[in-house]
Every structure is written in structure tokens, then in C-alpha cells.
Amino acid sequence: MMRAWIPPTLLALCGSVLATGLFLKGDTGTAAVLLPAFLALSAVNSPLIFPRSIGAREARRRSLADGRPVVYWRPGCTYCLRLRLRLGRGARRLHWVDIWRDPDGAAVVRAANDGNETVPTVVVSGRPHTNPDPAWVREQISGSGPQQ
Incomplete structure (x- = not known):
């Protein structure tokens, strides 16, 4: 059961790390776009959509x-x-x-x-x-x- 959550968890984690890095560099606009995109991908790949x-x-x-x-x-x-x-x-x-x-x-x-x-x-x-x-x-x- 936990294996089903690995892809969406990794997507959310990667998006969060990437957005945080961009935010700390001062690129808040790109961070604000990338984080929701990664979270949307995470949701679409989660077992919850089925x-x-x-x-x-x-x-x-x-x-x-x-x-x-x-x-x-x-x-x-x-x-x-x-x-x-x-x-x-x-x-x-x-x-x-x-x-x-x-x-x-x-x-x-x-x-x-x-x-x-x-x-x-x-x-x-x-x-x-x-x-x-x-x-x-x-x-x-x-x-x-x-x-x-």
C-alpha cells in the first residue's frame, strides 16, 4: 500500500525543495509557479484520484x-x-x-x-x-x- 504513495510523495518533496531553493535565491515568481505545478502532478499521481x-x-x-x-x-x-x-x-x-x-x-x-x-x-x-x-x-x- 505504501508503494502507491512513493511517486506523489517524491513529486511533492522535489517541488517543495525546488521552490524553496528558488525562493531563497529571490526568484519568487518561478517558485510560485513551480510549487503548485508539482503539487498538482503529485495529486494526479496519487491513489486519491481513482x-x-x-x-x-x-x-x-x-x-x-x-x-x-x-x-x-x-x-x-x-x-x-x-x-x-x-x-x-x-x-x-x-x-x-x-x-x-x-x-x-x-x-x-x-x-x-x-x-x-x-x-x-x-x-x-x-x-x-x-x-x-x-x-x-x-x-x-x-x-x-x-x-x-
Whole structure:
């Protein structure tokens, strides 16, 4: 669980150190721009931006019950972030599994991707799709469009 917080913590720390150094040199304008930028990057890479993760077994059970896709992801993954942001509010309708927190989820992803932990891996109707187009995932959420 702590591993998920390493990238955002490092971003916030680096931004703070850089801004402090610039401020002490008298470059307050650049410091005032860089610190919020680093903090924003930190927030975007934190687990807080994603819907609450559940375990892989629970996600499979819920997916079988309601037909919604399961998204296997990890913090710091730019493709996961892209998918999450492009889905907007619809992301809350999916079942999210953080593979860094759930060994079963990591095993599912490795099985679907020739031993690699390539994310996001979206499972729709039992079929895995690695790094799918967010528009396609949105179609799967709404139930419109063919399931491939």
C-alpha cells in the first residue's frame, strides 16, 4: 500500500525543495509557479484520484452480478491516468483493482499480458483488453456498442 504513495510523495518533496531553493535565491515568481505545478502532478499521481480499489475476487464477483467491466491499474501509470480522466464520472461505474495492493489482481494482469504487469487492463465479459481506447471503455459502461 505504501508503494502507491512513493511517486506523489517524491513529486511533492522535489517541488517543495525546488521552490524553496528558488525562493531563497529571490526568484519568487518561478517558485510560485513551480510549487503548485508539482503539487498538482503529485495529486494526479496519487491513489486519491481513482475510485476506491477493491480486491480482484470481489471485482470479479461484482462484475458477474452487474456486468460492469473491471479495470486493473496501478498508481503512477500515465495510461491508467489517461483512462481515468477521459472516463470522467463514468469511471465510478467500473470496478477498479490496484495491482500493487492486490496480488490476485497482479496475477490476473500477468496472465492476460504474457507475464507482464501491463496496465490498464480492462476485463469485459471475461475477456481482457490491454490499454483500450477510453471511448471504447465508455461504450462498454453505457452498454451500447458491440463487446469485442
